[in-house]
Amino acid sequence: MRPRSTTTHMLELVTGQSRNAPAERELIRVLHTVPLSGTLYIGYPIIGSTDEPVTVDALLTTTEHGVVIFDYAGDASSPELISQISDHQNDIHAAIYQKLFSHKPLRSGRILAIPVQVITLTPIDPPGSLPAETIITTAGGLRSVLEALPSISTDLFRSVNAAIQRIATIKPANKRMKVSKSGSRGAIMQRIEREIANLDQWQKKAAIESPDGPQRIRGLAGSGKTVVLALKAAYLHARNPQWNIIVTFNTRALYQQFQDLIRRFCFEQLNDEPDWSKLRLLHAWGSGRQPGVYSEIASLNGLVVRDFAYARQTFSYATAFGGVCDELLAGVKSRTPTEIFDAVLIDEAQDLPPSFFELIYLSTRDPKRIVWAYDELQNLGAYTMVPPAELFGSKADGSPRVADLQPDATGARRDIILPVCYRNTPWALTAAHSLGFGIYRREGLIQFFDDPNLWFDVGYAVAEGALEPGAEVTLARRPDASPAYFRELLTPDDAVQFHTFNTKQEQVTWVAQQIKHNVTEDELDEKDIVVILADALTAKKEAARLIEALDLQGLSAHLAGVTGSVDQLFEDGSIAITGIFRAKGNEAPMVYIVNADYCASPYIPIKGRNTLFTAITRSRAWARVCGTGSGMASLTAELQAVRDNEYRLRFRVPTTEELGKLRRIHRDMSKAEIEEVERIQTALTAFSNKLKTGEIAKEHLPKELIRDLATLLKSDDEE
Amino acid sequence: MTPSDVRSEVSRLNVTLLESNVAINVNGSVLKRNGSNVLVTWPNASLSALSDHVFGSLQEYRHFLRHREYTALLTDGALLQLSYSFDHDDVVGHRLCYYPCPLVLKSGGTSASFIDDFDDQLAGELEAQHAVLYASSRVDPIFGLRLRGPLRFDFDARNYSPHHSASHLHLLQDDSRWPIYGPVSIGHFVRFVFRHFYPYLEVAALREWPLRHGGRTVTASEEYELFIECRQQLR
Numbered sequence: 001m002r003p004r005s006t007t008t009h010m011l012e013l014v015t016g017q018s019r020n021a022p023a024e025r026e027l028i029r030v031l032h033t034v035p036l037s038g039t040l041y042i043g044y045p046i047i048g049s050t051d052e053p054v055t056v057d058a059l060l061t062t063t064e065h066g067v068v069i070f071d072y073a074g075d076a077s078s079p080e081l082i083s084q085i086s087d088h089q090n091d092i093h094a095a096i097y098q099k100l101f102s103h104k105p106l107r108s109g110r111i112l113a114i115p116v117q118v119i120t121l122t123p124i125d126p127p128g129s130l131p132a133e134t135i136i137t138t139a140g141g142l143r144s145v146l147e148a149l150p151s152i153s154t155d156l157f158r159s160v161n162a163a164i165q166r167i168a169t170i171k172p173a174n175k176r177m178k179v180s181k182s183g184s185r186g187a188i189m190q191r192i193e194r195e196i197a198n199l200d201q202w203q204k205k206a207a208i209e210s211p212d213g214p215q216r217i218r219g220l221a222g223s224g225k226t227v228v229l230a231l232k233a234a235y236l237h238a239r240n241p242q243w244n245i246i247v248t249f250n251t252r253a254l255y256q257q258f259q260d261l262i263r264r265f266c267f268e269q270l271n272d273e274p275d276w277s278k279l280r281l282l283h284a285w286g287s288g289r290q291p292g293v294y295s296e297i298a299s300l301n302g303l304v305v306r307d308f309a310y311a312r313q314t315f316s317y318a319t320a321f322g323g324v325c326d327e328l329l330a331g332v333k334s335r336t337p338t339e340i341f342d343a344v345l346i347d348e349a350q351d352l353p354p355s356f357f358e359l360i361y362l363s364t365r366d367p368k369r370i371v372w373a374y375d376e377l378q379n380l381g382a383y384t385m386v387p388p389a390e391l392f393g394s395k396a397d398g399s400p401r402v403a404d405l406q407p408d409a410t411g412a413r414r415d416i417i418l419p420v421c422y423r424n425t426p427w428a429l430t431a432a433h434s435l436g437f438g439i440y441r442r443e444g445l446i447q448f449f450d451d452p453n454l455w456f457d458v459g460y461a462v463a464e465g466a467l468e469p470g471a472e473v474t475l476a477r478r479p480d481a482s483p484a485y486f487r488e489l490l491t492p493d494d495a496v497q498f499h500t501f502n503t504k505q506e507q508v509t510w511v512a513q514q515i516k517h518n519v520t521e522d523e524l525d526e527k528d529i530v531v532i533l534a535d536a537l538t539a540k541k542e543a544a545r546l547i548e549a550l551d552l553q554g555l556s557a558h559l560a561g562v563t564g565s566v567d568q569l570f571e572d573g574s575i576a577i578t579g580i581f582r583a584k585g586n587e588a589p590m591v592y593i594v595n596a597d598y599c600a601s602p603y604i605p606i607k608g609r610n611t612l613f614t615a616i617t618r619s620r621a622w623a624r625v626c627g628t629g630s631g632m633a634s635l636t637a638e639l640q641a642v643r644d645n646e647y648r649l650r651f652r653v654p655t656t657e658e659l660g661k662l663r664r665i666h667r668d669m670s671k672a673e674i675e676e677v678e679r680i681q682t683a684l685t686a687f688s689n690k691l692k693t694g695e696i697a698k699e700h701l702p703k704e705l706i707r708d709l710a711t712l713l714k715s716d717d718e719e
Numbered sequence: 720m721t722p723s724d725v726r727s728e729v730s731r732l733n734v735t736l737l738e739s740n741v742a743i744n745v746n747g748s749v750l751k752r753n754g755s756n757v758l759v760t761w762p763n764a765s766l767s768a769l770s771d772h773v774f775g776s777l778q779e780y781r782h783f784l785r786h787r788e789y790t791a792l793l794t795d796g797a798l799l800q801l802s803y804s805f806d807h808d809d810v811v812g813h814r815l816c817y818y819p820c821p822l823v824l825k826s827g828g829t830s831a832s833f834i835d836d837f838d839d840q841l842a843g844e845l846e847a848q849h850a851v852l853y854a855s856s857r858v859d860p861i862f863g864l865r866l867r868g869p870l871r872f873d874f875d876a877r878n879y880s881p882h883h884s885a886s887h888l889h890l891l892q893d894d895s896r897w898p899i900y901g902p903v904s905i906g907h908f909v910r911f912v913f914r915h916f917y918p919y920l921e922v923a924a925l926r927e928w929p930l931r932h933g934g935r936t937v938t939a940s941e942e943y944e945l946f947i948e949c950r951q952q953l954r
Contacts, residue, residue: 252835540737540738540740541737541738543737544733544734544737544738545734547730547733547734547737547745547747548730548731548734550730550747551726551727551730551731551734551747554723554726555747556726556730556747556748556749556762557730557747558744558745558746558747558761558762558787559737559744559745559746571746571749571762571763571787572749572762572763573749573750573751573762574746574747574749574762
């Protein structure tokens with residue numbers, strides 16, 4: 001991404017927990033009078049040192065003056081106090097120095113390449129002279145102190161930010177030892193990964209802003225929501241070690257991911273393992289083996305803990321958790337709820353029932369620090385999240401407990417959108433949306449958002465026309481919804497390609513040859529590649545065929561899945577092959593989708609299109625969609641239309657009636673239904689053949705039947 | 720035989736296991752080089768971790784499962800581990816392990832998340848066992864927990880001693896080493912496993928997997944005790 005802030009002289013503010021609000025306001029006021037490009041972190045970070053955590057009141061990183069740390073002191077009026085301040089400054093300096101020094105790009109030989117200054121702010125100027133290197137000033141004197149500090153290069157500035165935001169250690173950068181050619185796919189990924197290391201300002205803000213009250217975080221899939229939540233949990237825990245903090249989610253597999261991320265952030269901040277008895281990762285429900293948020297709330301309130309077997313029997317499979325939460329909520333409401341949590345962070349909020357949120361609300365102490373995050377659109381099934389006013393229930397007088405999400409008194413935002421999708425190229429997203437909905441399908445749309453406004457939330461803007469029922473519209477991706485590096489490093493034609501083959505064997509042979517080329521000429525690692533098998537039914541056979549083809553190229557492969565852990569899709573030196581279900585939540589630079597023609601099957605219109613959408617959006621840089629037969633040819637024609645329209649979506653917005661009709665016609669059939677349709681189709685083909693050859697004459701059939709058939713088929717034709 | 724030959728043979732084995740529906744999951748072999756030494760093994764092999772768990776324990780099985788430490792996971796939950804080490808093109812070691820699943824699986828191994836199912840069933844089973852052993856409960860025991868130990872054919876040409884025959888079979892416990900006539904080929908191992916433990920599986924390719932013959936490493940003194948012999952068929 002481009003460091004917008006460096007070109008426009010802008011000081012970005014990231015507010016954490018403040019310790020001294022008046023001093024903070026004063027500091028911000030003065031800094032706004034100085035032309036600075038960079039970031040001011042308030043109440044952040046907590047620097048882990050070997051002894052104990054050092055908290056920094058404020059930290060300023062700018063190209064103009066490098067790294068400056070602010071410490072507030074109430075009094076600097078005596079030599080003793082000044083000597084204490086001086087000591088404290090040395091401790092802070094040592095901690096920051098140590099932290100930055102561990103980042104190679106910030107070193108110049110054996111010393112730190114950038115100066116680190118510590119400034120103590122006091123209300124009154126200190127008397128007399130100060131010890132060497134100690135800076136104590138009032139807000140009024142700050143401007144001149146700052147102006148004396150040297151500037152740093154843009155490169156160093158970026159590295160400093162990366163170090164401070166710790167993202168470099170969040171996703172351990174792939175070493176990419178292979179890369180030697182500039183412009184190879186491996187080199188491109190190296191660039192992309194480096195850019196990602198510089199966490200975008202939105203993610204930063206979301207991670208550190210901690211309002212006194214509920215906070216919502218949303219964004220497209222791939223906008224970094226889980227990372228933000230993990231950072232937030234670690235941050236809150238480090239600042240408030242005595243707090244009872246819960247991180248909860250719906251997918252068991254997320255447990256490991258959260259644990260790894262939080263542990264890493266805590267080590268960075270505290271040099272210590274988090275206290276897992278205070279910062280707890282709990283599955284929303286829990287199981288016989290692991291306690292969950294639900295089971296904990298139930299037992300603390302002395303109510304029965306229901307298990308899945310009970311819930312499935314009493315409610316249905318799909319509403320099992322909602323059912324037990326409703327039941328528990330009624331029980332909790334009938335008594336004085338026990339408030340046990342100080343902060344609760346909820347991931348995958350879209351998968352959890354509303355009563356779960358109310359339960360959390362009732363079990364969390366004031367000021368109800370509840371953070372809930374969800375992807376705006378996990379798949380194309382337009383799922384809209386319940387608004388906050390409904391989510392947390394209402395007070396005795398009927399007014400909502402959480403009326404709105406206005407920023408709190410300190411200005412910390414309570415409604416955060418992560419608008420940039422880092423995971424996918426804009427072309428993959430547009431192609432995925434186009435094919436997912438069937439925008440350029442010859443026979444018309446397959447499905448559509450119930451609420452057309454969701455197009456804006458997923459990063460589109462109207463280029464022409466209007467997004468209104470019945471109107472013609474052209475949508476294009478907003479440039480700021482994708483990081484700039486994609487446009488700088490990749491081309492649309494290379495980002496998404498469709499390939500049609502005559503036989504399945506031809507298909508796997510080509511895929512294997514391409515992969516060979518990827519790991520040799522293109523300098524990608526095996527770990528960068530995933531092969532997704534679109535059709536789950538034939539997946540095993542297809543995997544076997546693919547393993548054979550890869551073996552001919554001297555490559556090894558493994559089948560992903562069965563470990564129950566998300567982050568184990570990839571293995572060193574081996575190509576991952578996976579079905580579409582395991583592919584969810586995973587991503588790879590190069591994605592091959594095999595047997596994509598399955599997605600064009602008329603029997604599973606919705607499932608097929610959703611599969612295609614999910615598969616294409618697994619690609620971080622390149623998607624290769626492969627298949628055979630006429631189904632593949634029609635999908636390829638749709639992609640061609642996207643390209644011809646320069647990755648814009650041009651279509652007529654369906655009216656409410658048309659939406660209803662779409663849903664009626666395009667629904668996935670059950671196995672029995674598919675067999676029935678196939679049976680009738682066979683019979684009809686025979687019938688029409690016999691009519692043609694004259695073996696059956698029209699006159700042999702009842703008149704009513706002929707008339708009905710003619711009417712039905714004709715009217716459908718016209719539509 | 721070269722490292723690439725082994726990699727290829729393991730690929731073919733995996734293809735056969737998948738096509739005949741014997742395996743739920745497979746990991747191909749990767750070549751890990753260290754000077755003139757090449758280890759051909761499953762991608763996730765961490766050799767130090769192998770000793771962290773008691774041989775043949777529930778934990779060890781679960782660890783292998785969770786960390787994908789296997790070449791193939793069979794439908795009954797058994798694991799196959801195949802790895803060979805080379806010095807240049809000479810086989811200097813191998814580890815061929817058949818690790819049966821300690822549970823009689825109620826739902827067959829087809830699940831997308833085998834480990835979660837395994838854990839759930841294991842928890843239920845342990846509870847049931849506990850109830851049966853320590854309480855006069857009315858719980859109907861399923862007795863799905865089995866006492867079965869892994870079989871591991873190890874070859875280590877460099878660490879030979881009178882108590883550590885170059886090629887040996889670990890049975891029941893880690894320091895039991897039954898001498899074997901010499902290094903065991905993939906074919907010998909695959910035939911042995913599928914003929915003896917899966918006699919009902921009619922997959923000819925597995926029962927007739929081609930053999931390779933290496934040298935003999937069994938010593939004269941070992942031959943005076945019980946040991947495992949195999950003769951080469953003359954053609």
